[in-house]
Amino acid sequence: MKINTDINILGGLPDWSLIKYYYDINYDHRSGKEETTLKTEKSIRRFKRAIEETFLSFKNEKSKILFDSLIRNDGVSKDFLYFLFWNASVNNELLHAVNRNVYFEAFYSGRAALRIDEVFSYLNELKSTEPQLQKWTQSTINTTASKYLTLLKKFGLLEGKQTKSILHPFLNDKMFIIFIYWITAIEQGPNLLKSEWLKYGFMETELLLERLKKKSFTDYFNIYYTGDNLKIETKIEFGKLYETITRN
Structure with missing residues (x-):
């Protein structure tokens, strides 16, 4: 499994308009900094890489066309965020693994909420078999578990602050x-x-x-x-x- 810290980075992304900003192939860092609350060029590069690799990479031209049609016509809408969740899960193996083994397990069993300790436990279990995760500190594991839930909330799949209630989207x-x-x-x-x-x-x-x-x-x-x-x-x-x- 290819593992990176994009979940941590994107879970802390303060301005999701950056997704469209970078998709429009306008990579001028100065302009990006003016349009967001980001403070430094290093911060912008950090978000830029994670956005491009997890959000703006495509398995093939067909998936890119679907993404393009939604972001051009709908902007960063609820419908677009569902598609963004799908596309990000294709690009980020760790995100897909946690989705499959934690989120969807709870979702399809009819659970009302998702707890951070469930994500934490799965990541520690995965750490025992994945060499790349074995390099992570416990602090990084904790942060990833927290940011994962934050990401799902931003995708429109969870709600709440302390207790993350599971939403059940109905695709129009x-x-x-x-x-x-x-x-x-x-x-x-x-x-x-x-x-x-x-x-x-x-x-x-x-x-x-x-x-x-x-x-x-x-x-x-x-x-x-x-x-x-x-x-x-x-x-x-x-x-x-x-x-x-x-x-x-």
Whole structure:
């Protein structure tokens, strides 16, 4: 597993408009400093690297097109933040691992809250098998656990200060379609039912399958479901998807 401290850095990002700022390929540090509360060039470079590597890297051109359509049209909106969570999880293996083993375990078991000690315990467990994590101090582990919960809150997945209550997002039709296109773009396996990314749709598999069959989505994709195998064939060019959704 490739491990870095981006969770710590991004959990402390004070100005999320920097995401769009850097995405617009305007990397003038002086301008960036004027638009944010950041104090030094070193601070800006620190956030810039983490933003570019975890938020603004893309598995392929299709996922980049989806990201672009959302940030250009919606800005840093609730819908965009869901997609940002998906994309960041593809880029950051540690984030994805904690999501899979802590957040989604709580989410899909119907839990009401997520505790920092759960994240802390998982990171310490992971530390016993991951050489890169073994270099981290206990202080860094503690900070990562705290910043992880902060990140989920910023993504719109948790709420609260002391007790972090788990929110249960419902993807509107636009974001459901975009999620389906996203998962077909990043999943390399032949059977989507076995995809580790399926959980990122925030719904049980049975509900997802029911929703896929809605007639209103037939213009966007074909589904091939045999009970234990799911394949989805998209119908619209990725570059035209957002316009098509919002026009209909």
